[in-house]
Amino acid sequence: MKQYRKRLIITSIITILPILVGIFFWKQLPDTIATHFGSNNAADGWSSKASTVFGLPLFLLVIHLFCVCVTLNDPKKKNIGRMMLAVIFWIVPVISIVSNGSILAYALGMQIDMTMIVSIMMGILFIVLGNYMSKNQQNYTVGIKIPWTLSSEENWNKTHRIASKLWVVAGIVFIANIFLRSAEIILVVIACTVFIPVIYSFILYKRENRL
Numbered sequence: 369m370k371q372y373r374k375r376l377i378i379t380s381i382i383t384i385l386p387i388l389v390g391i392f393f394w395k396q397l398p399d400t401i402a403t404h405f406g407s408n409n410a411a412d413g414w415s416s417k418a419s420t421v422f423g424l425p426l427f428l429l430v431i432h433l434f435c436v437c438v439t440l441n442d443p444k445k446k447n448i449g450r451m452m453l454a455v456i457f458w459i460v461p462v463i464s465i466v467s468n469g470s471i472l473a474y475a476l477g478m479q480i481d482m483t484m485i486v487s488i489m490m491g492i493l494f495i496v497l498g499n500y501m502s503k504n505q506q507n508y509t510v511g512i513k514i515p516w517t518l519s520s521e522e523n524w525n526k527t528h529r530i531a532s533k534l535w536v537v538a539g540i541v542f543i544a545n546i547f548l549r550s551a552e553i554i555l556v557v558i559a560c561t562v563f564i565p566v567i568y569s570f571i572l573y574k575r576e577n578r579l
Contacts, residue, residue: 375457376436382461383429386468390421393476397421401475405482407549411474420475424468432460439509447505455496456510463489484546491542494561498535502528512565516573523572531565 390397394417401420404413415423439448439456448456466489474480504511506524511517512531517524538557545553 372436372440372457376433379436379457379461380429380432383432383464384425386425386464386472387422389469389472390417393472394421397472397475401471403471405486407483407551409481409483420468420471424471425464428460428464428468432464435460442507442509444505444507447507448510449500449503452500452504452510455500459493463493483549487542487546491539494535494539494542496539498532498537498539501535502532504528512569514566514569516569520573520576523569523576526572527565527569530568531561534561534564 397417397420399417400414401417402411402413403415403420403424404411406412435456439445439453442448466485470480470482470485474482501511502525506518506521508518511524512527517527538561541553541557
């Protein structure tokens with residue numbers, strides 16, 4: 369844990385950096401700020417100025433610390449790939465900067481296409497995770513952790529290979545959805561990335577136990 373302390377401090381500071389931006393523009397920000405947007409880029413959810421400026425970054429900081437600490441205390445941490453561990457450290461800070469920065473910019477009157485930003489961000493996230501998912505060996509925190517993958521190394525490896533491809537394809541679809549802006553497509557893609565690997569893992573388990 370000590371060897372990652374500097375990285376944890378740096379990524380935590382970056383996560384809450386939008387607070388400084390919010391304080392700097394405090395007087396220009398409206399009392400109520402749009403924090404949720406529909407697929408047509410129309411705001412459909414609002415929060416108070418204090419909740420947006422302070423609450424959102426601090427909430428993401430809690431998520432960041434939780435994810436990193438759980439991962440670093442995994443008994444099988446050595447099985448988590450170096451690049452995937454780097455992704456765990458940087459995923460929330462990047463999301464915080466992009467999402468909170470976009471929300472504050474929108475509140476200040478800038479023309480921000482939140483739907484496009486979210487689609488690109490989610491697409492890149494899925495592509496990056498998919499690219500490194502298959503490189504992880506069995507562990508308890510990163511990957512598809514279901515009874516069949518955790519009980520068999522072969523099941524884990526085969527399931528994550530197919531899941532890796534699915535996540536990359538899902539990321540490409542997310543980015544392509546910028547033009548369609550279809551919430552239904554997103555739901556279908558997410559469902560496929562969740563259920564197909566689980567079903568595939570179960571089928572592998574049944575085959576292994578018939579032999």
